[in-house]
Amino acid sequence: MRRVAVVGVGTTPFKARWRDKSYFELAFDATKAALDHAGMTKDDIECCVYGIYNDFFERQFQPDLYVHDYLGMAPRPAGGSAIRIGVSEVASGMYDVCLVLGVEKCADLYNYDLQASTPEILKAISYTADMTYEQPTGRTAAASFALAVIAHRAKYGNPTDEQMAKVSIKNHKNAILNPIAQSPKALTLEEILSSKLITYPFRFYDNCLYSEGSAALILVSEDVVHKYTNKPVWITGLGASLDWAFLGNRESLYTFTSSRVAAKKAYEQAGITKPLEEFDLAELHDAFTGTEILAYEDCFFCEEGEGGNLVDAGVVEKTGKLPVNVSGGLIGCGHAVGATGIMQANEVVLHLRQEAGKRQIDGARRGLIQSIGGVGCAWTVCIVFERGF
Amino acid sequence: MKKGEFDFDAWITRNAKKIGVEPEKLKKAFLEQFEKEKDINAPLDVPDRWIATYRYSYAGQSRFFREILFNKKLCGSKCPDCGKVFCPPRTNCPHCYSKTEWVHLSGKGTVESYTTIFVGTSAAVRKFPFICAYVKLDGADTVICTNIEMDDIAKAHVGMRVEAVFKEDRDGTMTDFYFKPLEGEDV
Numbered sequence: 183m184r185r186v187a188v189v190g191v192g193t194t195p196f197k198a199r200w201r202d203k204s205y206f207e208l209a210f211d212a213t214k215a216a217l218d219h220a221g222m223t224k225d226d227i228e229c230c231v232y233g234i235y236n237d238f239f240e241r242q243f244q245p246d247l248y249v250h251d252y253l254g255m256a257p258r259p260a261g262g263s264a265i266r267i268g269v270s271e272v273a274s275g276m277y278d279v280c281l282v283l284g285v286e287k288c289a290d291l292y293n294y295d296l297q298a299s300t301p302e303i304l305k306a307i308s309y310t311a312d313m314t315y316e317q318p319t320g321r322t323a324a325a326s327f328a329l330a331v332i333a334h335r336a337k338y339g340n341p342t343d344e345q346m347a348k349v350s351i352k353n354h355k356n357a358i359l360n361p362i363a364q365s366p367k368a369l370t371l372e373e374i375l376s377s378k379l380i381t382y383p384f385r386f387y388d389n390c391l392y393s394e395g396s397a398a399l400i401l402v403s404e405d406v407v408h409k410y411t412n413k414p415v416w417i418t419g420l421g422a423s424l425d426w427a428f429l430g431n432r433e434s435l436y437t438f439t440s441s442r443v444a445a446k447k448a449y450e451q452a453g454i455t456k457p458l459e460e461f462d463l464a465e466l467h468d469a470f471t472g473t474e475i476l477a478y479e480d481c482f483f484c485e486e487g488e489g490g491n492l493v494d495a496g497v498v499e500k501t502g503k504l505p506v507n508v509s510g511g512l513i514g515c516g517h518a519v520g521a522t523g524i525m526q527a528n529e530v531v532l533h534l535r536q537e538a539g540k541r542q543i544d545g546a547r548r549g550l551i552q553s554i555g556g557v558g559c560a561w562t563v564c565i566v567f568e569r570g571f
Numbered sequence: 572m573k574k575g576e577f578d579f580d581a582w583i584t585r586n587a588k589k590i591g592v593e594p595e596k597l598k599k600a601f602l603e604q605f606e607k608e609k610d611i612n613a614p615l616d617v618p619d620r621w622i623a624t625y626r627y628s629y630a631g632q633s634r635f636f637r638e639i640l641f642n643k644k645l646c647g648s649k650c651p652d653c654g655k656v657f658c659p660p661r662t663n664c665p666h667c668y669s670k671t672e673w674v675h676l677s678g679k680g681t682v683e684s685y686t687t688i689f690v691g692t693s694a695a696v697r698k699f700p701f702i703c704a705y706v707k708l709d710g711a712d713t714v715i716c717t718n719i720e721m722d723d724i725a726k727a728h729v730g731m732r733v734e735a736v737f738k739e740d741r742d743g744t745m746t747d748f749y750f751k752p753l754e755g756e757d758v
Contacts, residue, residue: 200628200630201628201630202628202630202631203630203631204628204629204630204631204632204662206661207630207631207662207663210662210663210668214663214668217668223668224668238623241623241625241627251665252661252663252665253665254664254665254666254668290616292600294590294592294593294596294597294599294600295592295596297596297599297600300690304690304691314627314629314632314659314745315659315715315716315745316716316745318744318745318746319703319716319717319718319745319746320688320691320701320703320718321688321703321716322688322691322703324688325686325688325703328686329684329685329686329703329704329705330684332684332685332686332729333683333684333729336684336728336729336730378689379687379689379700380689380690381686381687381688381689381690382686382687382688382689382700383686428659428713429705429714429716430659430683430705430707430713430714430715430716431665431713431714435683435684435705435714436684
């Protein structure tokens with residue numbers, strides 16, 4: 183293990199209440215003091231780790247996203263991914279065996295006026311929007327992605343309603359062969375295009391589902407792997423990025439920079455230059471059909487603006503050149519937010535071990551996951567998995 | 572009913588008060604559990620409510636909300652080094668790490684992207700559907716999230732010119748203003 187040194191420190195005064203400094207301004211002051219002490223500028227920093235105790239205190243869920251934005255640290259990686267931290271623990275030599283677990287419950291939330299869970303879940307999710315400037319306008323999580331899809335349409339004319347509907351058909355259909363899937367369905371184009379508008383341009387069947395569930399995987403070092411298996415699946419590339427949490431600070435509203443940065447880093451590590459040719463399957467974060475199509479571009483399966491063509495050409499179908507979301511994805515299998523990234527990883531691992539049952543992609547040797555989070559894809563983790571036997 | 576035995580109606584009354592909902596609505600949500608699920612090993616649901624109240628300080632960004640509240644004006648913050656104008660404002664430039672300066676903005680701007688929300692949260696009670704948009708104000712380099720009110724929502728589009736409208740009753744929040752289309756100035 184490499185030795186690690188401290189080269190700069192910064193601490194603000196501790197007081198009963200800071201009325202003239204916000205949470206983010208305090209974060210800035212300590213960061214600037216540490217940088218000055220180290221004789222560094224912000225540009226010297228490669229990644230960030232934030233210590234956060236209580237979202238209620240800060241009047242902001244996922245406050246790390248907004249600290250990162252306020253410090254101008256985009257698109258460096260920070261927080262966000264359990265698998266990434268697990269890989270760091272093992273790769274650093276700190277530990278040999280690491281459990282990575284994601285678990286989520288959401289439907290205990292309940293709105294008594296409407297006798298339904300969904301409105302209360304949406305309300306809880308809304309607190310992950312910036313609570314001062316964005317959440318009061320009623321901008322839902324879905325809206326943060328719809329805004330990107332509309333901006334993409336304004337620039338490139340796609341994804342079209344039909345292309346998005348085809349992704350919905352594909353992912354619901356793929357889910358039929360997945361025994362853990364929440365929404366296996368054989369849908370028609372007409373059913374999808376006539377389903378009710380939720381957040382323009384997303385209709386009911388363009389949306390992922392709220393799910394409860396859990397997923398776990400176990401990472402071990404190459405030193406001890408022989409003790410546990412002769413069918414190892416190696417993580418050969420891992421990239422992460424946390425973009426500006428305020429979409430308004432981004433240079434482009436119609437691409438997800440965090441996905442581009444994370445995919446590029448993961449591909450560099452894994453030696454991937456032609457992802458469309460070199461991957462046998464990919465699990466992409468299809469929170470909405472339109473964002474799956476944007477993800478084809480941001481994971482470099484095609485040029486910017488051409489994502490819709492991959493759908494029309496059948497490239498991403500289970501029988502296509504690069505099957506995307508054979509599990510059914512978030513739309514067909516479900517979205518148990520804190521567990522979803524690990525669910526995606528587990529799907530790829532099962533295929534590489536040839537243990538995916540009826541939905542097995544024959545001979546799969548290399549797979550990708552793209553897992554995203556935060557408003558409008560603030561952060562992304564991309565991981566390349568390869569069969570090691 | 573014997574003393575000490577479970578009293579469903581009393582439980583409803585107590586818990587309705589505790590979480591602030593009408594007793595009838597609570598009863599509707601729990602009737603099946605108490606009438607049909609008699610097995611001692613069955614799952615048990617209980618009502619609960621989380622709430623936190625604040626006196627939230629806008630701290631270094633207070634001027635932005637004071638201008639809205641008292642003067643019906645929008646402003647941004649400008650970095651003295653790189654010249655970038657931020658709206659929403661920030662006390663420190665995220666690029667140069669310099670302290671920013673306040674600048675007034677005209678309140679006119681251009682829609683960078685928009686969506687229409689048909690199903691929303693119970694946090695913000697409003698009429699549906701409503702438009703949520705990113706608007707770049709003239710003179711600003713970043714984009715704010717806001718609402719647009721217009722007669723025909725189907726006519727909303729990227730590039731649409733809009734101007735801020737301030738409400739009569741203002742609270743010092745982002746919903747004290749919204750935007751409406753600026754006639755005859757479309758891009």
